Amino acid sequence: MVAPxxxxxxxxxxxxxGVDAC
Incomplete structure (x- = not known):
């Protein structure tokens, strides 16, 4: 799932x- x-x-x-690169 790609969130803004x-x-x-x-x-x-x-x-x-799970997006810590944001």
Missing amino acids: CVVCLAPGNGKHF
């Missing part, structure tokens, strides 16, 4: 999506 960096940078969402 805006959402990815949200508190906890980064790890939740």
Whole structure:
């Protein structure tokens, strides 16, 4: 699932999506 960096940078969402490169 590819989520926007805006959402990815949200508190906890980064790890939740597994996208730590954002």
